[in-house]
Amino acid sequence: DIQMTQSPSSLSASVGDRVTITCRASQGISNYLAWYQQKPGRVPKVLIYAASTLQSGVPTRFSGSGSGTDFSLTISSLQPEDVGTYYCQKYDSAPHTFGPGTKVDIK
Amino acid sequence: EVQLLESGGGLVQPGGSLRLSCAAAGFTFSNYDMNWVRQAPGQGLEWVSAISNSRGRTWYADSVKGRFTISRDNSKNMLYLQMNSLRADDTAVYYCAKGYCDSTRCYGWVDPWGQGTLVTVSS
Numbered sequence: 001d002i003q004m005t006q007s008p009s010s011l012s013a014s015v016g017d018r019v020t021i022t023c024r025a026s027q028g029i030s031n032y033l034a035w036y037q038q039k040p041g042r043v044p045k046v047l048i049y050a051a052s053t054l055q056s057g058v059p060t061r062f063s064g065s066g067s068g069t070d071f072s073l074t075i076s077s078l079q080p081e082d083v084g085t086y087y088c089q090k091y092d093s094a095p096h097t098f099g100p101g102t103k104v105d106i107k
Numbered sequence: 108e109v110q111l112l113e114s115g116g117g118l119v120q121p122g123g124s125l126r127l128s129c130a131a132a133g134f135t136f137s138n139y140d141m142n143w144v145r146q147a148p149g150q151g152l153e154w155v156s157a158i159s160n161s162r163g164r165t166w167y168a169d170s171v172k173g174r175f176t177i178s179r180d181n182s183k184n185m186l187y188l189q190m191n192s193l194r195a196d197d198t199a200v201y202y203c204a205k206g207y208c209d210s211t212r213c214y215g216w217v218d219p220w221g222q223g224t225l226v227t228v229s230s
Contacts, residue, residue: 032214032215043202043221044144045218045219045220049207049214055218087151089215091214091216093215094157094166096142096154096166097154098144098152098153098154099151101151101152
């Protein structure tokens, strides 16, 4: 099965900073990658699918890029409400494995 | 508005069984793949299983294959997860989540998610 890794595992940044999280697949998955945000105590929600398509209603400070094995999620200007854990997920074929997550907080 | 409401969680002994249910509303249930995703306490997300919209094809994580069975009743807008031979490491919040389908096919990313139901496997 394809394994998903994320880096860093956690980060602390200032409000307004540009933040980038990377996700790597152990084999190519084309652009079949989604990003999810889980705020503390809340249910996860999708931010991006097809590697770079922003889900309706998601702020435009979030963006995604990549294809094949290497992907990234960027928050162009970190806001206090962005605190939480971010997960990537492959969905080219089952199993639709999630990455281990990246915890983001405010410095 | 899409609504997903899980039920059936609780405390079960190792080796026991439990059946989770997810009641769906606010969309044409039979048109969409459905998924179960779990999250152990303080841990990350783990995709568990998925079932296709109408043909009933199923897929499982290796960690649950042979022990869990996903099913659906499109006439009742219900999704199920039968869990047998439960182990301590199955302890988690189990989320029901709707897959995304466009005019040509369905995809494995999910949104929205239900609120989850807690399964605790312990003696």
